[in-house]
Amino acid sequence: MMSSASVSPVEQIAPPVELSKPLTIDERQLMTPGPTNVSQRVLRACGLPVVNHMDPQFFKVLNTFTNLNENDGYNKTTVIMISPYVQVLRDVSAGIRYVFQTRNQYSLAITGSGTCAMEAAICNLLERGDTFLVLSHGLWGERVAIIGRKRGYNVVELKIGKLGDVFSLKQIEEAIVEHKPKVLYVCHGDSSVGTLQPMDNIGRVCHQNGCLLLVDAVVSLCSAPLDTDRLDIDVVYCAAQKALSGPPGVSMISLNDRAVQHVKNRRTDVDSYYMDINWLAKAWGLDDDNNHQFVYHYTPAVSLMYGLREALAMVAEEGISRTVDRHMKSSLIVQKHISSLGLKFLVEKPEHRLPPILSVLIPNDVNGNEVIKHLLDFYNITIAGGLGPTAGKIWRIGFLGVNANDQSVGVLCRALSDAIADQRKKSPKL
Numbered sequence: 001m002m003s004s005a006s007v008s009p010v011e012q013i014a015p016p017v018e019l020s021k022p023l024t025i026d027e028r029q030l031m032t033p034g035p036t037n038v039s040q041r042v043l044r045a046c047g048l049p050v051v052n053h054m055d056p057q058f059f060k061v062l063n064t065f066t067n068l069n070e071n072d073g074y075n076k077t078t079v080i081m082i083s084p085y086v087q088v089l090r091d092v093s094a095g096i097r098y099v100f101q102t103r104n105q106y107s108l109a110i111t112g113s114g115t116c117a118m119e120a121a122i123c124n125l126l127e128r129g130d131t132f133l134v135l136s137h138g139l140w141g142e143r144v145a146i147i148g149r150k151r152g153y154n155v156v157e158l159k160i161g162k163l164g165d166v167f168s169l170k171q172i173e174e175a176i177v178e179h180k181p182k183v184l185y186v187c188h189g190d191s192s193v194g195t196l197q198p199m200d201n202i203g204r205v206c207h208q209n210g211c212l213l214l215v216d217a218v219v220s221l222c223s224a225p226l227d228t229d230r231l232d233i234d235v236v237y238c239a240a241q242k243a244l245s246g247p248p249g250v251s252m253i254s255l256n257d258r259a260v261q262h263v264k265n266r267r268t269d270v271d272s273y274y275m276d277i278n279w280l281a282k283a284w285g286l287d288d289d290n291n292h293q294f295v296y297h298y299t300p301a302v303s304l305m306y307g308l309r310e311a312l313a314m315v316a317e318e319g320i321s322r323t324v325d326r327h328m329k330s331s332l333i334v335q336k337h338i339s340s341l342g343l344k345f346l347v348e349k350p351e352h353r354l355p356p357i358l359s360v361l362i363p364n365d366v367n368g369n370e371v372i373k374h375l376l377d378f379y380n381i382t383i384a385g386g387l388g389p390t391a392g393k394i395w396r397i398g399f400l401g402v403n404a405n406d407q408s409v410g411v412l413c414r415a416l417s418d419a420i421a422d423q424r425k426k427s428p429k430l
C-alpha cells in the first residue's frame with residue numbers, strides 16, 4: 001500500500017472512464033429555431049490558434065488610435081502592428097454595425113448566449129424600481145420579464161391576447177402612455193411562436209414618451225429586414241447561432257448614443273461587472289472617455305470570436321439584403337408546401353410570420369412526436385416541438401443560416417410529406 005504522503009490528494013479519485021473514449025458527434029440537419037448548422041468555414045476559423053488578448057504589443061499600438069470607427073482613422077504602419085486579436089475585435093465590431101445596419105459606436109460581442117445579451121441590455125438601461133414595459137408574444141417576453149423582476153424593476157408585462165398575433169402600434173402607444181416606462185422591450189422575431197412584430201414607428205412613439213426602445217433580434221437578424229438606425233432602435237441584440245450560422249455562446253449588442261448617454265447618467269452604478277457596458281466598451285476600445293484604449297475586462301471566448309468574425313464576413317460577402325431574401329425565399333417554399341399538405345400555421349397572417357421559423361399546427365390525425373422521430377430516423381433532420389402552452393400543439397420548423405437554401409428546404413419538404421403520410425397510414429383514426 002502506498003504511503004499517503006506519496007499520493008497527491010487530486011489523485012484519490014480515478015480518471016473518469018467516460019473521458020477515455022474519444023468524443024464523436026454525428027452531424028444532423030438542424031431545421032429547428034436554433035442553433036443551426038455551422039459552416040465548415042466558421043468551424044475552421046474556430047480552430048485557429050488562440051492568441052493572448054492582452055498581447056503587450058497591442059497596448060503599445062492602440063494608444064495611437066484616434067477614431068476606431070473610420071477605416072482611415074489610422075495609418076498603414078499602425079495596421080501592420082495590430083495584434084491578431086485586436087484585428088478580430090475591429091472586424092467583429094464593423095461586422096456587427098453592418099448586420100444591424102447601424103453607425104452605433106458601441107457595437108460589440110459578448111461571451112455569452114442571447115440570454116446574456118438580453119440581461120446585459122436591461123441591467124445597463126434599468127435601475128431598481130424603474131418601470132420596464134415588456135411586450136410578450138411568447139417565451140422571450142416572459143423570460144425578459146422574469147429577469148427584470150429578479151433585478152427589482154417594476155415589470156409591466158403586456159401579454160398578447162392570442163398566441164400567434166402581434167401587437168398593433170395603437171396597443172403599444174396606449175401601454176406606453178399609461179405605464180410611462182423607462183424602457184420598452186420588443187421581440188422582433190419570437191421563435192417560440194413564430195411571429196414577426198412590425199417595427200415601424202415604435203421608436204418614434206417611445207421617444208415621444210421619454211422611453212428607450214430595446215429590441216430582441218436574436219432570430220430575426222439577417223433573416224428578416226431590420227434597419228436599426230432607420231427604426232431609431234436604442235439597443236438591439238442578437239446571438240451568433242441563428243441566421244448567422246455562427247457558433248453558439250456569443251452574442252452581439254449595439255447601443256446608440258441616446259442609450260449610451262442614458263447609461264452614463266444613471267443614478268446608480270450598473271449592478272453587474274461582466275455585463276457592464278462601460279467595461280465592455282473599454283475592452284473593445286470603443287470608449288471616447290477612455291481614449292479608445294483596450295483594457296482587460298474578462299478573458300473572452302477567443303475561438304468563438306474568430307467564428308463570429310467569419311460568420312459576419314460571410315454575410316458581408318453575400319450582402320445582407322441577399323441574406324434576408326434567401327431566408328424569405330426558403331420560407332415561401334416551405335409555407336407553400338405546408339399549405340399543400342393541408343396544414344395550418346399558428347400565425348394566421350403570412351405577413352406576421354417570422355420567415356425562418358414556421359410554427360405549424362399539428363393536425364388531429366397525426367402524432368406530432370412520431371413525425372419528429374420519423375424525420376430524425378429516416379432523414380437525419382431535427383425539427384422542434386412547441387414550448388409551454390404550445391407543447392404538443394405545434395411543430396417549429398426552422399431553416400436558419402446555411403440551411404436557408406433551395407436544396408435544404410427541398411429535402412425538408414419531401415421528408416415532411418413522407419413523415420406525415422406515414423403517420424396517417426399508421427393511425428388513420430387518431
Ligand SMILES: Cc1ncc(COP(=O)(O)O)c(C=O)c1O
Nearest residue numbers: 113114115140189191218219239
Ligand atoms: C428570440 C430569442 N431571444 C432570446 C433567445 C435566447 O438566446 P440563447 O438561447 O442564445 O440564450 C432566443 C433563443 O432561441 C430567441 O430565439
